[in-house]
Amino acid sequence: xxxxxxxxxxxxxxxxxxxxxxxxxxxxxxxxxxxxxxxxxxxxxxxxxxxxxxxxxxxxxxxxxxxxxxxxxxxxxxxxxxxxxxxxxxxxxxxxxxxxxxxxxxxxxxxxxxxxxxxxxxxxxxxxxxxxxxxxxxxxxxxxxxxxxxxxxxxxxxxxxxxxxxxxxxxxxxxxxxxxxx
Amino acid sequence: xxxxxxxxxxxxxxxxxxxxxxxxxxxxxxxxxxxxxxxxxxxxxxxxxxxxxxxxxxxxxxxxxxxxxxxxxxxxxxxxxxxxxxxxxxxxxxxxxxxxxxxxxxxxxxxxxxxxxxxxxxxxxxxxxxxxxxxxxxxxxxxxxxxxxxxxxxxxxxxxxxxxxxxxxxxxxxxxxxxxxxxxxxxxxxxxxxxxxxxxxxxxxxxxxxxxxxxxxxxxxxxxxxxxxxxxxxxxxxxxxxxxxxxxxxxxxxxxxxxxxxxxxxxxxxxxxxxxxxxxxxxxxxxxxxxxxxxxxxxxxxxxxxxxxxxxxxxxxxxxxxxxxxxxxxxxxxxxxxxxxxxxxxxxxxxxxxxxxxxxxxxxxxxxxxxxxxxxxxxxxxxxxxxxxxxxxxxxxxxxxxxxxxxxxxxxxxxxxxxxxxxxxxxxxxxxxxxxxxxxxxxxxxxxxxxxxxxxxxxxxxxxxxxxxxxxxxxxxxxxxxxxxxx
Numbered sequence: 106x107x108x109x110x111x112x113x114x115x116x117x118x119x120x121x122x123x124x125x126x127x128x129x130x131x132x133x134x135x136x137x138x139x140x141x142x143x144x145x146x147x148x149x150x151x152x153x154x155x156x157x158x159x160x161x162x163x164x165x166x167x168x169x170x171x172x173x174x175x176x177x178x179x180x181x182x183x184x185x186x187x188x189x190x191x192x193x194x195x196x197x198x199x200x201x202x203x204x205x206x207x208x209x210x211x212x213x214x215x216x217x218x219x220x221x222x223x224x225x226x227x228x229x230x231x232x233x234x235x236x237x238x239x240x241x242x243x244x245x246x247x248x249x250x251x252x253x254x255x256x257x258x259x260x261x262x263x264x265x266x267x268x269x270x271x272x273x274x275x276x277x278x279x280x281x282x283x284x285x286x287x
Numbered sequence: 288x289x290x291x292x293x294x295x296x297x298x299x300x301x302x303x304x305x306x307x308x309x310x311x312x313x314x315x316x317x318x319x320x321x322x323x324x325x326x327x328x329x330x331x332x333x334x335x336x337x338x339x340x341x342x343x344x345x346x347x348x349x350x351x352x353x354x355x356x357x358x359x360x361x362x363x364x365x366x367x368x369x370x371x372x373x374x375x376x377x378x379x380x381x382x383x384x385x386x387x388x389x390x391x392x393x394x395x396x397x398x399x400x401x402x403x404x405x406x407x408x409x410x411x412x413x414x415x416x417x418x419x420x421x422x423x424x425x426x427x428x429x430x431x432x433x434x435x436x437x438x439x440x441x442x443x444x445x446x447x448x449x450x451x452x453x454x455x456x457x458x459x460x461x462x463x464x465x466x467x468x469x470x471x472x473x474x475x476x477x478x479x480x481x482x483x484x485x486x487x488x489x490x491x492x493x494x495x496x497x498x499x500x501x502x503x504x505x506x507x508x509x510x511x512x513x514x515x516x517x518x519x520x521x522x523x524x525x526x527x528x529x530x531x532x533x534x535x536x537x538x539x540x541x542x543x544x545x546x547x548x549x550x551x552x553x554x555x556x557x558x559x560x561x562x563x564x565x566x567x568x569x570x571x572x573x574x575x576x577x578x579x580x581x582x583x584x585x586x587x588x589x590x591x592x593x594x595x596x597x598x599x600x601x602x603x604x605x606x607x608x609x610x611x612x613x614x615x616x617x618x619x620x621x622x623x624x625x626x627x628x629x630x631x632x633x634x635x636x637x638x639x640x641x642x643x644x645x646x647x648x649x650x651x652x653x654x655x656x657x658x659x660x661x662x663x664x665x666x667x668x669x670x671x672x673x674x675x676x677x678x679x680x681x682x683x684x685x686x687x688x689x690x691x692x693x694x695x696x697x698x699x700x701x702x703x704x705x706x707x708x709x710x711x712x713x714x715x716x717x718x719x720x721x722x723x724x725x726x727x728x729x730x731x732x733x734x735x736x737x738x739x740x741x742x743x744x745x746x747x748x749x750x751x752x753x754x755x756x757x758x759x760x761x762x763x764x765x766x767x768x769x770x771x772x773x774x
Contacts, residue, residue, distance in 0.1 A: 141353070148351040151424050187424075255353065275348035279357045 141256040142236065142249055143174050143181040149208055149232060149247065150187045152276035156230050156269055164190040167197045167206035167231075169222060170213050200225025211235040211245065219243050230269050234258075241284055246270070250281055257281035297474035304466035305459060312458050316451045323447060327440055328415075332408050335417045338368065339406065339431045343421035346376050350384060350421065350429040358385035370435050372414070376421070377430040384429060398432055413437050476500040480510050493521040549617070557614040560607045567607070571600045602734075609736035613721070616664065616743045626662045628655035628669075628701065632690050635669045643677055647684050653691030656699065658768055664744045671737040672703040672764050678731055679707035679762065704763040709756040718754055741766075 136144075146166050164187045166178065174194075182192040195206065200222055203209055209231045213219045219237060223244045226233060233240075236249035241261045246268070248259045259282040265272050277283050294302070342361055349357035358376045362385055365371045373388040373395045381398050388394040399416050400409050404427075406419035414434050421429040476498070483497035496517060497510045574597045578590075585593065632652055636643075658665075673688065680686030689704040710718075710725045717723040719742040722735040745752045749769030756762035 145352060151351070152348060185426075257354075258352075273348070275345070276352075279348045279352040279354040 138251070138256055139174050139177055140181075143177040145249070145256070145258065146178065146208060146210060146234065147181045147185050147192060149234065149276070150192070152273035153232055154271035154273070155188070155207065162190065162205060163193040164188075165193055165195045165206045166208045166210065167195045167203060168210045168212065169197050169199065169203065170211060170218075172196055173212055200229070203229050203231060206231045208232045208234060211237070211240070213237060219245070232265065232268075232270060252281060260284065295474070296477050297470055300470055300474050301463065301466050304462055308462035309455075309459055312455050316455060320447070320451065324444065327444065328410070331415055331435065331437075331440060332417065335371075335408070335415060335433055335435050336406060336419065338365065338371070339417055339419040339433050342374065342376070342433075343419060343429070343431045344423075346385070346431070347421055347423035347428050350376065350378070351423065355385045359387065361385075362387035365433075370437075370439055372434045372436045374431065374433045377432065379427050379429055381430065395432075395434060398430065399434075402430060410437070413441070472500060472502050472504075473506060476506050476510055480506075480513060484513070487517065493517050493524055553614050553617045556610060557618070560610045560614065564604070564607055567600055567603055570596070571604070574600065606734045606736070609734045609740070612667070613736055613740045613743065616667075616740055616747065619664070621661045621664070621747060623659045623661060625657050626660050626665055627657045628665070631662070631666055632669055632673070635666060635673055638670070639674060639677065642674065646677070646681075646686060648677065648680070648686045648688060651687065651689040651691070653689065655690065655692060655701070660748055660768055661744075664747070668741050668744050668766070669703075671741045675737065675764075676703055676705035676707065678733070679709075679726075680705050681707075681731075683707060698767050700765050700767050702763050702765045704761065706761040709758050709760050709762045711758055712756060715754060715756070719752070
């Protein structure tokens with residue numbers, strides 16, 4: 106009785122579930138690494154206390170450097186809102202264009218370039234994210250890591266605080282590692 | 288119903304109290320039980336809902352960042368709630384994301400009931416299942432399902448039922464005790480009143496009183512009024528008894544007086560009659576001597592006077608001896624013995640041989656009984672009645688004198704009937720008076736004492752005498768011997 110009903114429930118739940126989370130959790134096919142990263146990028150903004158102002162502007166998630174997502178990021182952000190602001194993707198060439206960005210995905214070619222980019226973004230209140238190794242060590246805030254075949258992330262809390270961003274404990278809870286000291 | 292009616296007031300009051308308080312308590316307890324049950328369920332659903340919300344809020348990031356470990360961590364906090372048997376976090380598609388089970392064997396990893404946003408619950412068997420959609424910033428990020436074990440709550444309800452039963456029992460006991468106490472002020476006085484009334488009606492004893500209760504209520508008034516009534520009856524009873532005693536005493540005294548006077552009168556009569564005889568004898572003696580010795584010296588006129596004197600003295604002597612007889616009857620003791628009236632009548636007729644010489648008399652002596660009476664006195668009765676009959680039939684030829692018995696109202700009646708001159712019934716009341724005569728002495732001699740003597744004798748025997756007559760058609764005398772009569 107219960108078993109048969111649970112099947113019905115499952116079918117119903119599948120029918121009404123959203124496409125994004127479906128991709129996130131679907132057993133087949135396994136989502137790609139960049140699909141997961143794009144989804145995470147659409148969610149980070151929800152766990153950050155943003156400084157006041159610029160309410161009417163879209164919530165920009167910027168990609169600095171070469172774009173590894175293609176249309177994946179645009180798809181992930183489509184229809185999502187944070188504090189009433191619609192989310193949108195933006196490709197920028199350098200820190201100079203980062204003024205309206207809330208989240209900046211940094212995809213540099215070299216470590217030296219990372220250092221330069223982060224230095225250029227020092228006065229921007231944006232969450233910096235990258236999947237480069239040493240990103241945290243170099244002063245980045247969120248760094249994607251692969252834990253087995255699962256995409257996780259580490260957090261540099263000191264860097265975020267320096268930029269005036271307060272990260273939710275809920276976010277810290279699900280982080281693979283949190284670096285608190287500068 | 289009949290059994291209830293025959294209960295005493297005390298039992299009725301007790302059962303009434305018990306029924307009322309029992310019904311009130313049962314209703315109250317039932318209301319409380321229903322309230323408690325709904326309250327328990329509501330509270331349980333609420334607390335489970337809150338737990339689901341907390342779990343949901345704390346697992347939103349885990350869902351969004353695909354971290355089942357963190358979600359499991361969150362779920363493991365449910366260990367603190369012993370009633371939660373299992374819980375699970377599911378993706379919006381219903382895929383299990385993180386599962387918690389208190390007992391690993393009872394792990395549930397599927398959604399048990401349809402999801403209705405924001406939550407749905409269902410009592411299934413011994414479980415409450417609650418499913419809640421996890422929303423994060425307006426976004427549906429997953430589903431939480433919690434199973435709560437109701438056995439503890441059921442045990443609580445059973446405990447509650449036990450307490451209710453104990454409270455009910457104790458309350459009924461208390462009601463019983465209280466009603467017993469209050470009965471002292473209501474049922475007990477009524478019972479005592481009823482008992483007193485029973486004693487009064489059974490033993491006719493008006494000196495008892497119902498105990499008056501201390502409380503001033505209608506029952507107290509009733510009992511006081513009852514006692515007051517008893518007092519009045521008692522007073523009246525006493526007065527009545529006193530009056531009766533007094534009356535009896537007075538009657539006794541009066542009877543004694545009457546008897547004394549009667550005796551006095553009789554002895555007076557006797558002595559007068561006796562004393563009158565002595566001078567009369569002298570007159571008689573000297574008159575006889577005068578006739579015998581001095582007859583030659585007297586002329587015819589004087590002789591005529593002298594004869595009249597002799598006649599008068601003879602009549603006076605007769606009168607005196609009749610009076611003496613009458614007085615004697617009064618003083619004489621009755622010597623009762625069986626007497627054949629038939630034989631007695633024959634004796635009397637033989638004794639009257641002298642009187643009836645030369646008369647043509649037809650005697651009809653019927654079948655006469657043997658009666659218990661004084662033979663001497665009864666002979667006097669028959670003699671008087673028969674000689675009267677002979678006397679007043681003198682003008683008849685033949686004279687018919689009948690003696691017989693008849694019966695009226697179940698009593699034996701003896702009668703003496705003649706076909707003589709009779710008398711006017713107008714004067715029948717004078718018939719038995721002393722010296723009363725209904726005929727002139729010139730026609731029929733007599734002293735007027737005979738019937739009075741007869742009546743006295745009959746009365747002395749406890750009997751009755753009466754007469755019926757018609758002028759020139761004869762007379763009939765009837766008598767009974769009352770209680771001395773022998774059937």
